[in-house]
Amino acid sequence: MSEYSFKEAVCQETLACYSEKLFAGTSGNLSCYDRANGLIYITPGSYPYEIMKPEDIMVIDIDGNVVEGPHKPSSEWRLHTWIYKKMPQVNAVVHTHSPYATSFAVVHKTIPVILIEMVPFIGGDVPVADFGVPGTDRVGETAAETLIEHERNACLMANHGVVAVGDSLPRAHVRATYVEDAATIYHHAVTTGMDIHLISEEDIALMKKR
Numbered sequence: 527m528s529e530y531s532f533k534e535a536v537c538q539e540t541l542a543c544y545s546e547k548l549f550a551g552t553s554g555n556l557s558c559y560d561r562a563n564g565l566i567y568i569t570p571g572s573y574p575y576e577i578m579k580p581e582d583i584m585v586i587d588i589d590g591n592v593v594e595g596p597h598k599p600s601s602e603w604r605l606h607t608w609i610y611k612k613m614p615q616v617n618a619v620v621h622t623h624s625p626y627a628t629s630f631a632v633v634h635k636t637i638p639v640i641l642i643e644m645v646p647f648i649g650g651d652v653p654v655a656d657f658g659v660p661g662t663d664r665v666g667e668t669a670a671e672t673l674i675e676h677e678r679n680a681c682l683m684a685n686h687g688v689v690a691v692g693d694s695l696p697r698a699h700v701r702a703t704y705v706e707d708a709a710t711i712y713h714h715a716v717t718t719g720m721d722i723h724l725i726s727e728e729d730i731a732l733m734k735k736r
């Protein structure tokens with residue numbers, strides 16, 4: 527893939543996430559990692575999505591040094607580099623503030639396995655990573671630790687949002703979408719006041735086998 531194609535892919539997925547309302551204002555950030563060249567293509571910090579073009583996507587190295595681009599990289603670049611360093615199978619990171627999922631991040635509540643999609647796409651329930659002050663290493667450290675410990679493709683970030691990962695941007699994006707979908711449906715199910723039935727551990731194991 528050419529450098530422009532990477533920028534185009536990041537821009538396209540970002541605008542798709544924005545139109546799905548997975549983040550508001552200038553929040554949220556996406557990246558993909560070209561491991562062969564050690565380059566990370568990441569959204570610029572505090573830049574309006576309405577005018578974002580592939581040329582606005584920043585290129586940084588694994589230590590956050592700017593290689594190319596007209597802006598500053600996302601202030602959460604450490605979230606991305608921590609995950610890329612700790613998870614060698616991951617080449618794309620999608621960070622959202624999607625409202626239903628983030629509401630569970632605010633109450634520090636794991637989203638249990640209520641939908642079949644959660645097993646293949648997320649790997650099970652959606653755990654909550656400890657709080658990290660935005661822009662610090664701690665944000666990336668706790669997110670990476672939680673994803674690895676629970677063997678998940680997505681987790682909540684306490685009082686902050688969602689992070690989803692994958693070997694490609696479309697895969698990380700769809701996982702972020704399923705986190706919000708599960709959170710929305712769980713929220714509506716809880717508000718009925720009726721009993722919630724989770725998918726059993728046994729059935730989760732059977733689904734993972736298939």
Ligand SMILES: [Zn+2]
Pocket residue numbers: 553554602621622623686687
């Ligand atoms: Zn954020």
